[in-house]
Amino acid sequence: MTSFANRLFGPLDPATEAGYLDPPTRKGFFTDTSVCIGCKACEVACKEWNAVPEDGISLTGMSYDNSVGLGASTWRHVAFIEQPSGAREHPGEESASFRWLMESDVCKHCTHAACLDVCPTGALMRSEFGTVVVQNDVCNGCGYCVPACPYGVIERREGPKDEPAVGLAQKCTLCYDRLKGDLEPACAKACPTQSIQFGDLDELRVRAKGRVDQLVEAGVSDAQLYGHDPRDGVGGAGAFFLLLDRPEVYGLPPDPVVTTKALPQMWRQAALAAATLLVGSLAAFVERRNR
Amino acid sequence: MVPKASFGSYYGRPVVKASPWQADIPAYLFLGGLAGGSSLLAAGADLTGRPGLRRSCRVTALGALGVSFAALVHDLGRPARFHHMLRVAKFTSPMSVGTWILTAYGPLAALAALSEARDQLPRPLRTGLVGRALPGAGSAAGVLAGVLAPALASYTAVLLADTATPSWHDARHHLPFVFVGSAAAAAGGLGMVNAPLRESGPAQRLAVAGSVLDLAASHHMESSIGLSAEPMRQGRAGAYRRAAQALTAAGALLAAFGARRSRAAAVLSGAALAAGSACTRFAIFHAGQQSATDPRYTVQPQRERLDAGRPVRFEGPAEPA
Numbered sequence: 001m002t003s004f005a006n007r008l009f010g011p012l013d014p015a016t017e018a019g020y021l022d023p024p025t026r027k028g029f030f031t032d033t034s035v036c037i038g039c040k041a042c043e044v045a046c047k048e049w050n051a052v053p054e055d056g057i058s059l060t061g062m063s064y065d066n067s068v069g070l071g072a073s074t075w076r077h078v079a080f081i082e083q084p085s086g087a088r089e090h091p092g093e094e095s096a097s098f099r100w101l102m103e104s105d106v107c108k109h110c111t112h113a114a115c116l117d118v119c120p121t122g123a124l125m126r127s128e129f130g131t132v133v134v135q136n137d138v139c140n141g142c143g144y145c146v147p148a149c150p151y152g153v154i155e156r157r158e159g160p161k162d163e164p165a166v167g168l169a170q171k172c173t174l175c176y177d178r179l180k181g182d183l184e185p186a187c188a189k190a191c192p193t194q195s196i197q198f199g200d201l202d203e204l205r206v207r208a209k210g211r212v213d214q215l216v217e218a219g220v221s222d223a224q225l226y227g228h229d230p231r232d233g234v235g236g237a238g239a240f241f242l243l244l245d246r247p248e249v250y251g252l253p254p255d256p257v258v259t260t261k262a263l264p265q266m267w268r269q270a271a272l273a274a275a276t277l278l279v280g281s282l283a284a285f286v287e288r289r290n291r
Numbered sequence: 292m293v294p295k296a297s298f299g300s301y302y303g304r305p306v307v308k309a310s311p312w313q314a315d316i317p318a319y320l321f322l323g324g325l326a327g328g329s330s331l332l333a334a335g336a337d338l339t340g341r342p343g344l345r346r347s348c349r350v351t352a353l354g355a356l357g358v359s360f361a362a363l364v365h366d367l368g369r370p371a372r373f374h375h376m377l378r379v380a381k382f383t384s385p386m387s388v389g390t391w392i393l394t395a396y397g398p399l400a401a402l403a404a405l406s407e408a409r410d411q412l413p414r415p416l417r418t419g420l421v422g423r424a425l426p427g428a429g430s431a432a433g434v435l436a437g438v439l440a441p442a443l444a445s446y447t448a449v450l451l452a453d454t455a456t457p458s459w460h461d462a463r464h465h466l467p468f469v470f471v472g473s474a475a476a477a478a479g480g481l482g483m484v485n486a487p488l489r490e491s492g493p494a495q496r497l498a499v500a501g502s503v504l505d506l507a508a509s510h511h512m513e514s515s516i517g518l519s520a521e522p523m524r525q526g527r528a529g530a531y532r533r534a535a536q537a538l539t540a541a542g543a544l545l546a547a548f549g550a551r552r553s554r555a556a557a558v559l560s561g562a563a564l565a566a567g568s569a570c571t572r573f574a575i576f577h578a579g580q581q582s583a584t585d586p587r588y589t590v591q592p593q594r595e596r597l598d599a600g601r602p603v604r605f606e607g608p609a610e611p612a
Contacts, residue, residue, distance in 0.1 A: 005607075006605070006607070008383075009605060010605040010607055011605065060302075062302045065302075068304065069301075069304055071308075079301060081301070114454075114455065117381075117383040117384065118383065118384045118385070118386065118453055118454070119381075119384060120376050120379070120381065120384045120386035120387035120390060121372075121375040121376055121378055121379065122378050122379040122381075123375070138375060138378070139368075139369070139372075139375075140367050140368065140369045140370075140372035140373060140375040140376070141367050141368015141369045141372070142366075142367055142368070142376075142386060143310055143311040143312055143366070143367075143368065144310075144384070144386050144454075146308050146309075146310055146311055147307065147308060147309065147310040147454040147455060147456045147459075147579070147583060148453070148454045148455060149307065149308065149455060150307065150455040151306070151307070152305060152306050152307040152308040152455075153308075154308075155308055155311075156311045156368050157368075158311075166368075167367075167368030167369045168368055168369065169368075229604075230605075231604045231605040231606075232602070232603070232604060232605075233602075233603040233604075235605070246299055246594075248298060248299040248300055248301070248306070248586070248590045248594065249299045249300075249301065250301060251300065251301030251302075251304055251306060251586075252306070253306050253307070253589055253590065253593055254590060254593045254594050254597050255593035255594075255596060255597050255602050255603055256455075256593070257603045259452075259453050259454055259455055259460055260383050260453065261603075262452075262453075262460070262463060263382075263383060263453065265463065265464075266385075266449045266452050266453055266463050267449060269448075269449075269463065269464055269466075269467045269468075270442075270445040270446055270448055270449045270467040271445075272467070272468075273441075273445040273448065273467030273468045273470065273471045274441035274442050274444065274445040274467075274471065275441070276468065276471060276504070277327075277328070277331070277440075277441040277444055277445065277471040277474065277475060278331070278441045280475060280497065280500050280501070280504075281328075281331040281332065281335060281437075281441075281475070281497060282335070283496075283500075284332075284335065284479075284493040284494075284496040284497040284500065285335040285338075285339050285493045287492065
């Protein structure tokens with residue numbers, strides 16, 4: 001039976017909450033940035049499989065990153081950070097004066113997904129795998145999901161009107177079609193170092209905990225998990241990360257919170273304001289008798 | 292050595308995305324408020340026997356509603372799919388709630404306004420069933436529209452606040468009061484412009500009270516939301532904000548002290564108040580857009596609460612009961 005507790009905030013199984021009666025185990029990504037080599041195979045595989053169009057061909061000067069960030073036509077994005085550092089990048093290495101940070105970013109498939117909450121058409125939906133997917137035939141491009149996402153992932157695709165999905169909200173589907181066919185998502189399949197690991201979310205969380213403990217023990221003191229905690233501001237992310245520095249260094253919000261956590265409070269304030277307007281309008285018609 | 296920056300970022304890139312909305316949306320925020328406030332005035336005017344105020348406010352409401360509808364459809368990535376909004380009703384989506392408020396309010400406001408055209412109907416229609424039913428139907432529709440109007444004027448604040456846009460979300464306590472104040476100022480203002488002087492008392496009082504609420508709530512908002520208030524004072528948002536304050540304050544003063552005596556003063560103050568209300572909406576809109584574009588407004592407050600050992604974490608039972 002569906003529980004109505006924690007519907008806006010807190011630990012929850014999103015597929016059950018969405019009404020699936022006997023959903024498969026929740027699927028997700030664990031992206032271990034400590035073994036990412038910045039090959040961008042994930043970006044390419046994602047584009048190939050999902051027929052995502054070109055996202056601008058220009059040199060940005062942001063190290064090896066020319067796709068800039070997640071967006072309507074960039075569903076996997078590899079961040080490159082050239083960092084002056086005294087820290088060791090890997091256990092056993094000499095202390096270097098410089099290190100690379102590379103991270104393949106993706107939609108977080110939040111437990112409490114703001115994009116899905118605010119979507120007024122039902123185009124954004126929860127899949128049986130617990131992921132968040134846009135239905136292209138339903139979306140009318142209202143754009144509300146775009147400012148709602150606390151990670152800045154989803155975006156309305158701009159371009160010539162006759163090209164695919166222009167005017168619609170677009171983002172990673174966690175390869176919904178491949179999941180339905182018992183295949184792993186294209187990015188994870190293409191990753192040559194297993195930096196992108198796909199699987200049952202519960203199992204990935206256990207694996208990630210082991211990996212971060214191993215790194216910290218080996219002296220990589222800044223190694224940290226990001227988005228793994230079901231008690232965090234989005235109820236835990238379906239795609240979470242092992243980072244080697246603070247989240248904001250990778251362009252990630254350090255403590256994201258789903259906006260709808262404050263929804264009851266917001267509606268209450270709106271109701272109070274509406275009542276104020278109603279009473280004020282009535283009072284405006286009260287005439288002083290001696291006029 | 293360069294001191295450590297108070298926040299980090301990835302090449303200065305934004306963390307959250309600004310909404311893809313253009314001028315359609317702030318224009319709708321203004322027009323929706325104007326329509327709501329006008330419907331309230333029209334209903335009151337109808338019930339208290341002020342036909343001039345009633346007629347002009349009903350027409351204003353319908354006009355504002357019509358342009359609102361056009362703006363809301365135009366803003367969509369796929370305008371031909373605007374009716375997809377009617378597929379679902381979702382409490383978690385202020386845009387869905389707003390869709391249903393408009394769906395209920397729109398036909399009522401339209402019927403109230405159309406009933407004013409009874410005298411322009413050809414004679415057979417006017418004296419027939421339609422003509423005889425129209426005034427009563429207009430009154431009933433007008434009062435019902437007035438009942439829904441406060442929701443129309445205030446929900447748009449939640450529409451903006453229910454996002455990850457720092458200056459909108461952090462303003463969530465105050466924004467509904469700014470918006471209803473702004474709506475009252477605009478509707479009262481245009482009521483003064485269009486209604487005969489002897490009937491414009493309620494419009495004038497609503498305009499003055501709305502202006503005071505708008506200015507006071509805006510001031511309170513800016514002094515209580517910390518870093519997120521900064522974009523409200525900068526760039527385009529700042530320019531609109533300064534214009535909004537000047538127009539609203541000047542319009543309210545003129546309304547309070549001159550608008551009941553002179554027709555010219557009523558028109559001038561009403562126009563200033565309507566313009567001020569529009570500027571308030573554009574100021575808030577651009578403040579949010581600006582706050583989303585600079586990663587500092589997203590990262591810094593989050594980093595500060597993390598460093599203070601106060602991350603946002605669920606404190607309840609581990610499993611839903």
